[in-house]
Amino acid sequence: MPENTPTRRGFLGLLALTPVVAACATGGGAPAPSVPAAAGPTSAANPLGVAAKDPLDVVIFKGGFGDDWAKFAESLYTKRHPEAKIKHAGIQGVGQAMQPRMVAGDPPDVIDNSGAGALDVASLVADKQLLSLEKLLDAPSADDPAVKVRDTLVPGIVEAGSFGGVPYVLNYAYTVWGLWYSSSLFAKHGWTYPATWAEMLTLGDEIKKAGLAPWTYQGKYPEYMNDPLLTMVAKAGGMEQVAAIDNLEPGAWRADSVKAVVEAFAELAGRGHIMKGSEALSHTEAQTAWCQGKAVFIPCGSWLEAEQAKVTPAGFDMVVGPTPRLSDADKLPGTAIQAAGSEPFIIPAQGKNTAGGLEFLRLMLAKESAANFATTASAMPVRKDALEGLQLSSGLKSVGELVAAAGKDALSYRFPGWYAPLAKAVHDSTGELLNGRVSAARWTERVQKAADQVAADASITKYKR
Amino acid sequence: MRHRRLPFIAGFLVLPLTLYAVLVLSPYAQAFYLALTDWRGVSARAEFVGADNFARLLDDPQVLGALKNNAVMLLVVPIATVVLALFLAAALSLGRRRGAGVYRVVYFFPQLLSVAVVGVLFQFVYTPNSGLLNGVLNLLGIEGRSWLGDPSLALWAVMAVVVWSAVGFYVVLFCAAMESIPREILEAAAIDGASALTRLIRVVLPLVWENVQVAFIYLGMAALDGFAIVQIMTVGPGGPDNATEVLGLTLYRNAFTYGKFGYASALGVALFFLTLALAVLVLRGSRRDRVEMA
Numbered sequence: 001m002p003e004n005t006p007t008r009r010g011f012l013g014l015l016a017l018t019p020v021v022a023a024c025a026t027g028g029g030a031p032a033p034s035v036p037a038a039a040g041p042t043s044a045a046n047p048l049g050v051a052a053k054d055p056l057d058v059v060i061f062k063g064g065f066g067d068d069w070a071k072f073a074e075s076l077y078t079k080r081h082p083e084a085k086i087k088h089a090g091i092q093g094v095g096q097a098m099q100p101r102m103v104a105g106d107p108p109d110v111i112d113n114s115g116a117g118a119l120d121v122a123s124l125v126a127d128k129q130l131l132s133l134e135k136l137l138d139a140p141s142a143d144d145p146a147v148k149v150r151d152t153l154v155p156g157i158v159e160a161g162s163f164g165g166v167p168y169v170l171n172y173a174y175t176v177w178g179l180w181y182s183s184s185l186f187a188k189h190g191w192t193y194p195a196t197w198a199e200m201l202t203l204g205d206e207i208k209k210a211g212l213a214p215w216t217y218q219g220k221y222p223e224y225m226n227d228p229l230l231t232m233v234a235k236a237g238g239m240e241q242v243a244a245i246d247n248l249e250p251g252a253w254r255a256d257s258v259k260a261v262v263e264a265f266a267e268l269a270g271r272g273h274i275m276k277g278s279e280a281l282s283h284t285e286a287q288t289a290w291c292q293g294k295a296v297f298i299p300c301g302s303w304l305e306a307e308q309a310k311v312t313p314a315g316f317d318m319v320v321g322p323t324p325r326l327s328d329a330d331k332l333p334g335t336a337i338q339a340a341g342s343e344p345f346i347i348p349a350q351g352k353n354t355a356g357g358l359e360f361l362r363l364m365l366a367k368e369s370a371a372n373f374a375t376t377a378s379a380m381p382v383r384k385d386a387l388e389g390l391q392l393s394s395g396l397k398s399v400g401e402l403v404a405a406a407g408k409d410a411l412s413y414r415f416p417g418w419y420a421p422l423a424k425a426v427h428d429s430t431g432e433l434l435n436g437r438v439s440a441a442r443w444t445e446r447v448q449k450a451a452d453q454v455a456a457d458a459s460i461t462k463y464k465r
Numbered sequence: 466m467r468h469r470r471l472p473f474i475a476g477f478l479v480l481p482l483t484l485y486a487v488l489v490l491s492p493y494a495q496a497f498y499l500a501l502t503d504w505r506g507v508s509a510r511a512e513f514v515g516a517d518n519f520a521r522l523l524d525d526p527q528v529l530g531a532l533k534n535n536a537v538m539l540l541v542v543p544i545a546t547v548v549l550a551l552f553l554a555a556a557l558s559l560g561r562r563r564g565a566g567v568y569r570v571v572y573f574f575p576q577l578l579s580v581a582v583v584g585v586l587f588q589f590v591y592t593p594n595s596g597l598l599n600g601v602l603n604l605l606g607i608e609g610r611s612w613l614g615d616p617s618l619a620l621w622a623v624m625a626v627v628v629w630s631a632v633g634f635y636v637v638l639f640c641a642a643m644e645s646i647p648r649e650i651l652e653a654a655a656i657d658g659a660s661a662l663t664r665l666i667r668v669v670l671p672l673v674w675e676n677v678q679v680a681f682i683y684l685g686m687a688a689l690d691g692f693a694i695v696q697i698m699t700v701g702p703g704g705p706d707n708a709t710e711v712l713g714l715t716l717y718r719n720a721f722t723y724g725k726f727g728y729a730s731a732l733g734v735a736l737f738f739l740t741l742a743l744a745v746l747v748l749r750g751s752r753r754d755r756v757e758m759a
Contacts, residue, residue, distance in 0.1 A: 219700060220699075222701075222704075276593070277592075277611055280591065280612065280614030281592065285592060289594070421723055424722075428704060431701075431704060431706060437706070
């Protein structure tokens with residue numbers, strides 16, 4: 001074969017091999033999970049009843065955030081339970097490594113189920129392989145016994161990890177989406193961050209006059225631009241609109257708020273506010289061009305600062321702003337943000353030291369650990385007050401401010417996770433919209449058609465929010 | 466002793482054949498079975514749905530779009546590669562220029578790069594604002610284009626890369642074939658007054674026809690594939706707006722993004738028969754009398 005490496009043939013072989021693996025994986029007849037008699041006597045210092053000598057087995061996904069922050073939480077654990085031996089593994093490919101252990105009934109006590117090839121949580125829940133985190137959430141927090149762990153978390157994070165009302169997953173990192181810009185560049189030109197889309201367009205015209213491109217985006221992956229677009233839809237139409245879209249209600253994408261927002265974004269193409277060539281740039285290329293000051297705004301999640309650390313010039317001072325409101329008639333306040341958890345932690349129900357696993361998570365959510373995560377991983381953890389009193393980089397500081405200002409108005413869409421084909425239709429259509437090849441009206445029609453197809457397809461499992 | 470030879474040979478073949486059966490044949494067989502189920506790839510549960518997946522294939526716009534793109538690639542890539550490779554091979558092996566060996570190595574070079582490297586490399590070549598291609602065009606006073614960002618250009622940009630990376634292999638293949646042609650035949654043709662082009666088409670081509678035939682089959686398969694390069698290089702991938710979608714990518718997305726392993730297997734089975742049909746057609750359609758050379 002002239003075309004070597006991943007050929008169709010090799011690929012098919014691989015594809016077809018999966019059932020063998022799956023069969024092996026499922027054929028073992030895993031014992032029905034029982035609640036292990038792990039919990040020892042509880043006390044104020046040991047509310048979860050950790051047995052003093054039980055070893056703790058921790059598996060952490062060692063990705064962009066590293067795993068030093070987890071080791072820090074382990075050191076807190078050792079302080080409280082000095083007799084317990086801790087086994088730490090910082091790995092990649094968590095799913096592959098953990099699947100055999102789950103099946104054999106010998107899972108670790110805590111898993112950071114993150115990164116490419118993570119375990120499929122929905123199937124784990126369906127097979128009753130996970131421990132409910134209810135006990136942890138109702139336990140007193142590590143710093144203040146009067147406050148429950150649940151109340152130290154940012155809003156929405158418990159619900160996001162719940163299946164049928166039972167919390168099985170705890171996301172540790174908190175990602176916020178918005179529009180990024182250089183605050184020093186803004187100061188130099190005397191610009192102010194726009195609160196509404198009309199102001200955004202006016203500012204864009206002004207930026208163009210200054211010889212810069214107002215916007216760029218990660219053109220190779222047009223979904224980056226959907227984050228501000230969909231956030232603006234949520235602001236204009238309110239949470240009812242978000243629910244209508246996620247629930248695949250007929251005509252949800254034809255709502256006036258969607259139409260108006262899509263037309264607003266089409267203006268970017270119409271006015272030539274997007275940097276030339278953006279549509280073919282990879283995320284690294286676009287973000288680097290932005291760091292070089294060739295474009296002023298770029299949409300991204302809060303990982304941007306860490307991702308760009310090596311190429312950001314000194315004094316660039318990147319900050320994130322909330323997506324502008326469509327107009328003053330918006331149903332949500334301008335401070336509302338799109339946000340979601342990442343680094344999902346799970347506790348296998350068959351673990352030998354489940355109490356220790358819960359205790360580890362409780363200590364990971366202590367103020368000290370959260371601060372350690374924020375500084376070593378340059379990201380925001382799910383603890384509400386994690387960033388208070390810390391010396392932070394400009395970007396992370398602005399993320400903290402954004403979260404604080406948003407309060408309860410943190411939203412996220414569920415349809416991209418539930419219905420991937422619909423998400424693809426939205427991505428493709430937005431890419432075309434931003435290049436002026438698809439009109440706003442056509443965008444709505446295309447996306448509505450895709451949503452209708454998903455709704456009519458009996459083979460796709462439907463969810464409601 | 467003669468009757469002992471069979472078990473002796475079989476003894477050697479047991480291990481490789483078992484491995485082949487377990488690692489190659491059984492997955493193939495399972496793919497055929499899975500194509501008839503709704504398996505989602507996360508548990509052992511798979512329900513038999515009959516030919517439902519195959520019926521769906523025919524009105525899936527993404528599959529049809531991918532099929533169209535693969536068809537375009539099937540028309541363009543083999544012909545462009547073979548014509549280019551024949552031309553270069555003729556220049557190298559019949560022209561008797563100095564340095565032909567060096568050129569042969571240079572042409573073969575892309576073959577040494579993995580598809581992933583080629584994909585990343587050409588993404589940089591095509592990148593609109595700082596890419597090599599637009600840089601050269603700007604020097605010549607031509608305005609650069611957004612090669613991978615424009616739906617009307619993207620597939621052609623992909624095909625150019627596929628041809629670029631394949632042509633070297635066939636240059637070497639055709640060179641070897643051409644060098645086994647007896648010189649007297651070419652000299653006789655020259656004395657009879659045949660021009661260089663006539664000699665190439667009327668004398669050389671028939672003598673290397675078997676190699677060309679093989680080239681068409683291999684390139685046909687490559688054109689029906691294209692998965693790796695599209696996945697790595699294009700917008701989306703498969704875009705913009707499905708302009709570079711190929712069947713391999715549709716299969717991959719259905720299996721690993723949409724969790725429809727059963728449907729993806731059906732797509733794989735369809736692709737299998739498509740490739741098989743193509744190979745048979747090319748072999749049948751291009752059958753000629755074998756020329757025996759002295």
